[in-house]
Amino acid sequence: MDKIKLDAWVGIFVAIGVISLLGLAMKVGNLTSNDIRETYMVTANFENIGGLKPRAPVKGAGVVVGRVNSIVFDTEAYHAIVSIDIDKRYVFPKDTFANIYTAGLLGEQYIGLEAGGEEKNLEQGDRIIQTQDAVVLEKLISQFLYTKASEEE
Template sequence: MQHTATQDTLVGLFVAAGIAGLFFLALQVSNLSSFGDKDTYTVTASFESSGGLKIKSAVSAAGVKIGKVTDIRFDPKTYQSVVSMAIETKYNTLPEDTTASIFTAGLLGEQYVNLEPGGSEDVLKNGSKIDITQSAIILEKVIGQFLFKSAEEKAQGDKKE
């Protein structure tokens, strides 16, 4: 096997193509590009229930993703779920009385935290706590309440007759 310049070129092209494939996977396929080493600040919020929220779930405002959930803990004193969120620093104008609610994308989709800005002059800073929260809707609970309610109405209807 004699060495030729063509062979070197082909090996070079092969290595370049392989590395390009890896870059393609990193930048186009994975979430590396959307949240790389961007500067973030952390805020926390306590929910009665964080439902199916997971670490890395999206944090969005007005439908735009502005951060992600970094930590979910159970607070043994208040019996609440404490959710920490990393929000990009360029979105640092969220007022202090922002409402955090856990919504579901679609009927069976992923759960995410939605931030709805309030009217306060003061803004959220690193380490701030969001006071106004709305818990995740747990589907079983809603269905249970609905069934219970309709059974109750039926029983009242029977009494009247």
């Protein structure tokens, strides 16, 4: 096998590899869609986070604006403290509302942010005061049964 032909083959090989990697990054992965670089961190307290996990998406009007950084349990107040990284490009007012939603009936859980009306914006280290817990299916069902029962009385 002469050298030039061999080099050409190896060149083609490497090129296919690079194309595949680019394909994985662009078409399969999320390198293009929501690439979050610089962030600021805020926290939010929840009574119940349901199945929320670190790295779960944080959405504003359905657009991914950040990710859950960490979830810890506060042993003094007995609630969960969730830290959220939000992309610097997106700003939210101080009185923003944080809800835990479920994508679809059995989907993963995410945090939805609903902007309030205040003029000052959230900054690094701030805390979102108004939160709504995750909907726990068992609670929902028992609530439903309870109201049904009370209606019939």
